[in-house]
Amino acid sequence: MSTEIHQSIQRAASVLDALGASETGQLRASDIGRTIGLGPSTTARLLTTLEELGYVRKEPDGQLYSIGTAIFALATHGLNQIPVHRESRAAAQELAQKVGLSVNVGVRDGISVMYLCHFEGAKASKSHTMVGLRQPLHASALGKCLLLDLSEDERIDLLGTELPRYTANTITDHGALTKELARSADRGTCIEDQELALGRLCIAAPIRNASGRVVAALSISGRMTVMRDSDLDSLSEEAIETADRISVGLGLISAIPA
CATH class of the missing domain: 1.10.10.10 (Winged helix-like DNA-binding domain superfamily/Winged helix DNA-binding domain)
Incomplete structure (x- = not known):
């Protein structure tokens, strides 16, 4: 050229x-x-x-x-060509209607998580779409899910040694992030508790491909007051079950070793 x-x-x-x-x-x-x-x-x-x-x-x-x-x-053609988007769109929309909150699906794009799907329930209406927007991996529930398969050294290589702070709750130390991700892996979900923006709580579960690798994540989010009035354990189960459905659609048919 x-x-x-x-x-x-x-x-x-x-x-x-x-x-x-x-x-x-x-x-x-x-x-x-x-x-x-x-x-x-x-x-x-x-x-x-x-x-x-x-x-x-x-x-x-x-x-x-x-x-x-x-x-x-062009953007529509691009989205429709992404398997994760095709498999997750209907499931995410159904979940948003069921729980009444925002449901998002994101994938890793460089050092960020990018939204592929965004749906709103009755308690989470917005005047704009989140599709195509990016968030930092270390400070978002979706992003944390996308870091689960990486070792601490791999995360440092990807994100750099310094993790930007967005609120007083943001994890800015790789050692602390490693411990948080270990707890998340045991729990099956990643939590974002006012780490990116004050007044917001988010629960996310990883989406895996046929080989068991994390390729995307699904989240349920909303205002802190609304989320705390909800049954967070139940929302976590909904996120995990919906993410598993999408993973099966992507070809995952066997258990993932711990």
């Missing part, structure tokens, strides 16, 4: 990143250019090309740009 083509792809991706990061979902061409560090003419050419391809949409006022429908179609 030539340097010019490579640069053009990087710039186009930067335009989409800028639009995706916008709080309103819309930006003027001048704001996009300023954000990605390009001049007006270069930005205009990029936006024209992306608009022609459907990746960017010009709003009716002719001044603002937003993400185009081609991105939505």
Whole structure:
């Protein structure tokens, strides 16, 4: 790939990143250019090309740009091609309706957990979707599940020696994280008790593939007041059973040695 083509792809991706990061979902061409560090003419050419391809949409006022429908179609195709998403979508939606809380399914993407599915029950309505968003592995229940198969040395290699703090409850020491994950493995679930955000409690269970490796996780979460009014033991059982159903769908048919 030539340097010019490579640069053009990087710039186009930067335009989409800028639009995706916008709080309103819309930006003027001048704001996009300023954000990605390009001049007006270069930005205009990029936006024209992306608009022609459907990746960017010009709003009716002719001044603002937003993400185009081609991105939505591409994201849908990508999700539908992921086995974990296909196997977990219906089960996660059913569980959210049953418990009335938020149910999420996530996979590891580098040093983060990325949401593949997000469903809301009657007690956990939101005005936005979590699909595609990322959270830190060490500070989230989903992320902790995705670390269960790794040794402490492997976790340090992956996450680095310093673990960022988000609240007073965040685990920031690898030794403490190792002990927490050992307890989680015995319990069958990982807990996030106001470690990423205050006022939130989350319970997650690992999802395994045919070979028994953890490839995803399923969580039940909600506001602290709502979760504490619930039967946490019962919610843990629901998470484990639903995660096991998804694991069976992925080909897991034998017991996993402790």
